[in-house]
Amino acid sequence: MEARHHHGDSAYAIDLSGVSVRYGARLALEDLSLTVETGRRVAVVGPNGAGKSTLFNLLAGVLSTDRGRVLIHGHRPERHVCIAYVTQSNQVDWNFPVSVRDVVMMGRVGEIGLLRRPSAADRQLVQDSLDRMEMTHLAQRQIGELSGGQKQRMFIARALAQQADLMLLDEPLSGLDLKSQDKIFSLLDTLSAQQVTLLFATHDLNLARERFERILLLNRRLVAYGPPDQVLTSENLAAAYGGHMQVLDTADGPVAIGDMGGHHEHGHDHGEAHG
Amino acid sequence: MSIAQIEIQLIAVVVAAACALPGVFLVLRGMAMMSDAISHTVLLGIVLSYFVVRTLDSPLLIFGAAAIGLLTVSLTELLNRTKLVKQDAAIGLVFPALFSIAVILISRFARGVHLDNDAVLLGELAFAPFDRISVLGLDLPHSLVVMAIILLINIAFIALFYKELKLATFDAGLAAALGFSPALIHYGLMALVSITAVGAFDAVGSILVVALMVTPAAAAYLLTDRLERMLGLSVLIGAGGAVGGYWLARANDANIAGSMATVIGLLFLLAFLFAPERGVVAIARRRGRQRWEFAQTMLAIHLLQHEGTPEAAVENRVDHLQEHLRWEPAFAQGVLRRAEAQEWVERDNGALSLTPQGRQAAQKALTR
Numbered sequence: 001m002e003a004r005h006h007h008g009d010s011a012y013a014i015d016l017s018g019v020s021v022r023y024g025a026r027l028a029l030e031d032l033s034l035t036v037e038t039g040r041r042v043a044v045v046g047p048n049g050a051g052k053s054t055l056f057n058l059l060a061g062v063l064s065t066d067r068g069r070v071l072i073h074g075h076r077p078e079r080h081v082c083i084a085y086v087t088q089s090n091q092v093d094w095n096f097p098v099s100v101r102d103v104v105m106m107g108r109v110g111e112i113g114l115l116r117r118p119s120a121a122d123r124q125l126v127q128d129s130l131d132r133m134e135m136t137h138l139a140q141r142q143i144g145e146l147s148g149g150q151k152q153r154m155f156i157a158r159a160l161a162q163q164a165d166l167m168l169l170d171e172p173l174s175g176l177d178l179k180s181q182d183k184i185f186s187l188l189d190t191l192s193a194q195q196v197t198l199l200f201a202t203h204d205l206n207l208a209r210e211r212f213e214r215i216l217l218l219n220r221r222l223v224a225y226g227p228p229d230q231v232l233t234s235e236n237l238a239a240a241y242g243g244h245m246q247v248l249d250t251a252d253g254p255v256a257i258g259d260m261g262g263h264h265e266h267g268h269d270h271g272e273a274h275g
Numbered sequence: 276m277s278i279a280q281i282e283i284q285l286i287a288v289v290v291a292a293a294c295a296l297p298g299v300f301l302v303l304r305g306m307a308m309m310s311d312a313i314s315h316t317v318l319l320g321i322v323l324s325y326f327v328v329r330t331l332d333s334p335l336l337i338f339g340a341a342a343i344g345l346l347t348v349s350l351t352e353l354l355n356r357t358k359l360v361k362q363d364a365a366i367g368l369v370f371p372a373l374f375s376i377a378v379i380l381i382s383r384f385a386r387g388v389h390l391d392n393d394a395v396l397l398g399e400l401a402f403a404p405f406d407r408i409s410v411l412g413l414d415l416p417h418s419l420v421v422m423a424i425i426l427l428i429n430i431a432f433i434a435l436f437y438k439e440l441k442l443a444t445f446d447a448g449l450a451a452a453l454g455f456s457p458a459l460i461h462y463g464l465m466a467l468v469s470i471t472a473v474g475a476f477d478a479v480g481s482i483l484v485v486a487l488m489v490t491p492a493a494a495a496y497l498l499t500d501r502l503e504r505m506l507g508l509s510v511l512i513g514a515g516g517a518v519g520g521y522w523l524a525r526a527n528d529a530n531i532a533g534s535m536a537t538v539i540g541l542l543f544l545l546a547f548l549f550a551p552e553r554g555v556v557a558i559a560r561r562r563g564r565q566r567w568e569f570a571q572t573m574l575a576i577h578l579l580q581h582e583g584t585p586e587a588a589v590e591n592r593v594d595h596l597q598e599h600l601r602w603e604p605a606f607a608q609g610v611l612r613r614a615e616a617q618e619w620v621e622r623d624n625g626a627l628s629l630t631p632q633g634r635q636a637a638q639k640a641l642t643r
Contacts, residue, residue, distance in 0.1 A: 097505050109442050109453060114436075
């Protein structure tokens, strides 16, 4: 529990200054400086290979910077149990012999600590998280038996069990139907109300515009960060997507066309992080 | 059974159990072949340590071997990280290099020592009871004591770090984010594999260590979808194979280690064919069932679409199915029989009609 209480010293959930990450000869992120206030709901958008997954890995403490400084609530990200990371579904071994409840319990491993077993309180938290995601009836299932939407809900339940203050969601809606998407957004509303900071990587610019109060437009460098109408301008989109995308000015503001799918390439830049 | 027979079986069971435990994590991490590499390169560790202590009974040999085991892992990763060589090729480059150094050293400087090539490759369990040691006043076979200690180390490591091992194996990213270094857990596991390989080396030789590590885990993987049960089942399969292998060897007057690996391999084959959910037979039966169910649903939808229309009298007839749905007559009859048995379809003089139940099923399939 303690990790949740020594946050008072910083108003920013995320504070990056001059951050660069390099994979071999390729710069994945270059000179990124950014502050995100606690409790913000941010859509992270940009073309494939823009460094969205790299940014998440950096914030989660999985990757370290080549240059620059990363602070989460005023602290370095390693050993920060308050950060939850919902990975892309295609990065997971769905045949792994674990139940849904086992996976949600993994969110508690950091708090439980070495050489200890889950307490009654841990088990209760896991149960509450399963209840909130309406997954209690699936708790004993092997994870490969779940549908796409249920798989995403399981990882969000794990993030809930972790009692994270910062939640990183890497394309959590890919392959979900509208009903499942709505369910996830109504939960995100609850989390926002509890001052949980949410970063949400997506390819869907309209979704970003409609559902998020801030947009982070990324293309290895920070193109823009701010409210949707200030970020999604023709100039910014052209700067981020370059020749990969056509930007049309419509009555509702600029609309970008092209380069919307391509999840596999996006996964690729994540894969390289681990070699 | 004589005391020696019981002792040999006991050693075999302990070796199999000690190998099966780390094997589960190797299989789940997709690193099964790393056990092959380590079980060979530990020989270099043994040889180098032997040059230092000049005896084959020192515990230092185990540490030396474990160190070379870890060196194997890190050299492989180093090569792999250059991105010039893939993971499997990196294993294939590193372990023969280290192993051949060991073989050359033995043949050049350590001839006449017990480290002969047959023993290295195959081991000889039958001689294990002759090499004895006194522990707490008990006169026990040396390899039984060594393997029991290694088994206890494996059990302790897995029990103490169970949730971290599970987390780091399933989701290295989250483990890192929570502050548990996946690299540390990885090397801890590889250290276990190394010391287990050294201990098992004497009893079963370097090639069959792989069979004892990988095969029980691969079989257990097919039989359960819980990690705890997979660990337990692996140990049981390994132990069963050990005892079965001993008696198979006696019946054929054959090498015990080879017979153990054979029986464990047969147990794997049984699981591969007949595992309740994931076995070949279960999959084939499920596919067959799905094919019939799909066809039956298609039939119901076909009948629903023409129901109450003028062409129903033509479309909804048995003889029309093979034309319209391109079904072989025998297959069409089979689908119909099943649909009738489940009371989806009624047949009246060649004309087909849906029951309320069949109509419901067709509508459900269409809206899904």
